Amino acid sequence: MEDQEVKQEDLNPLYVMRVSSCVLCIQHGTGDEFYEKLMEALAKDSRVKDLVRPHPARVKINHTVFPAAGLPDVQMDIADRVNPDIHFHCPEIAPPIRFQIQVPRRLQPQPLGEREVPTDEYWVEWNGITLATLWRHEGSDDPYGYSGGLSAINIVSEAAESADLDTHVLPCGPNCDYPYTHTDLVLIGGDSDGFSIIPTDHGVAFIELPSLDISPDRALSYVMREVSFLAKCYAAVRFESAAMAATESAARRHLTELLTLLSTQASSRPRLKLSYLRARWANRRWRSKGQHIITRLWLAMVAIEARRQQWNNLDFIYKSSAGEKGLEAVFRPEYSESENIVKNLDVEAVVSATEHASAHLGTKSMAFVTMVAALTSAVIAAIVTLLK
Missing domain, CATH: 1.20.58 (Methane Monooxygenase Hydroxylase; Chain G, domain 1)
Incomplete structure (x- = not known):
């Protein structure tokens, strides 16, 4: 799809969404009991609200492997880097872990100052490979603030550590350590009967939602259903x-x-x-x-x-x-x-x-x-x- 000239004032922006390759790392042979430990750690976090806990029978976990030589923060001998059998396991969780977080702006990461924190309320979806964070577009001086969603990554990383697990977040590139992709997805109200993304040339892409009054959690899931497979391929590449x-x-x-x-x-x-x-x-x-x-x-x-x-x-x-x-x-x-x-x-x-x-x-x-x-x-x- 060609980039299209889109004026935000002509649209009805409801939410802003960001995507991160936040990969959960588990040891070979680890059973699915890690899932409950992770959920318990999230449930105990006072910043986490409305954690969705599906019935255990509904939870399916598939294991994916990635080359360990590609881990950005692990020192390895060359003998291990050239060995194709040296890899790490990542669980792909379905349905994804879903929750809401509330963190006062002053307590959120502020690498560029508090004005870069767009909100104190986020909705999060994480399947063990891809983490997506969403917040309301309205009520913010800068809805695209640099710090938007950084708290979500901190929370899942701390929960994983509490469950004796590791997370590895892929930065956007070798010369930048920003944990999200640099394209902000702006979800606009509408009555679309099919999913599509309208890209622009200034770091924003628009997605029309199927309803004007869709809730934040449903809007997040709507987009992630379409993006998650490509996000997994992206992480592998x-x-x-x-x-x-x-x-x-x-x-x-x-x-x-x-x-x-x-x-x-x-x-x-x-x-x-x-x-x-x-x-x-x-x-x-x-x-x-x-x-x-x-x-x-x-x-x-x-x-x-x-x-x-x-x-x-x-x-x-x-x-x-x-x-x-x-x-x-x-x-x-x-x-x-x-x-x-x-x-x-x-x-x-x-x-x-x-x-x-x-x-x-x-x-x-x-x-x-x-x-x-x-x-x-x-x-x-x-x-x-x-x-x-």
């Missing part, structure tokens, strides 16, 4: 691109280590001095160490290519879904950033330097065998992942 970037970054660090090692050996001249002999003894295993680094570098290169193939598959699914009903407007700036990361990944220099180092160490044949074996393993792992 973001984690995959982050995993690629993290693996490339780790490979470049190891390449620096390898070149430093070779440079030190090349500049070392035999001398009949005790200091020289001590240095040679300390670095006596430099060749073995170099071979070890080279093996990891080849594994990293293969892992990046395997992740690139997986990203291409996810990208196809995302774009096939995003074109419907104008949904691409929700994640447009952030998705473009993810595409840019993948397109700008260039490992040719790393491959060339690794080949040169392999030849210098006399390990080129060993590296080739390692690369072929790793490629085979990565391809098999990718096929198994696609078949799950």
Whole structure:
């Protein structure tokens, strides 16, 4: 759908809504009992109102996996980053967790000042992968204030921690830590008989609701029913691109280590001095160490290519879904950033330097065998992942 010129004064804005990839992380083998612990933690929070607690028989939890190498706040060894089996589990909860929160403006996060807090009342829906926050458009000096919805993320993160769980919030990009997408969804009153999003070129997109008097919680659920699948695809693409970037970054660090090692050996001249002999003894295993680094570098290169193939598959699914009903407007700036990361990944220099180092160490044949074996393993792992 092409961007359309929309004047807000010609519309009837009822609500503002923001979307965040707020992913709940659980341990492998965790049963569904975590759900009750999470709900109890939310129920005990004095800021939470009207927590919807469906009958346990109605609650369905499906487990999704994302690459752990894409986690923004976890330090990992390169051996783990290149391993396709290293992942984390995320529960997708249906029906989503729904509640209302009330937090005085002065007690909400205010990174840009209190004037950026649009309200003290929010409605929240969270399915374990995507969190959406909604508030009334009216009665605010700035209905699009920067701080709108930050309290909701804090509340679910604290509840998860109380239940011995972790949450990981994807920032909008590598150079910005804002936890929501930068497109505000403005829900306007109407009598629409079909869902569609009208994008604009100034960070706002409009959605016409099926009724003029629809309640906040119903309006939120109405939009989330349409957006949640694409939001899940978006999270998967973001984690995959982050995993690629993290693996490339780790490979470049190891390449620096390898070149430093070779440079030190090349500049070392035999001398009949005790200091020289001590240095040679300390670095006596430099060749073995170099071979070890080279093996990891080849594994990293293969892992990046395997992740690139997986990203291409996810990208196809995302774009096939995003074109419907104008949904691409929700994640447009952030998705473009993810595409840019993948397109700008260039490992040719790393491959060339690794080949040169392999030849210098006399390990080129060993590296080739390692690369072929790793490629085979990565391809098999990718096929198994696609078949799950």
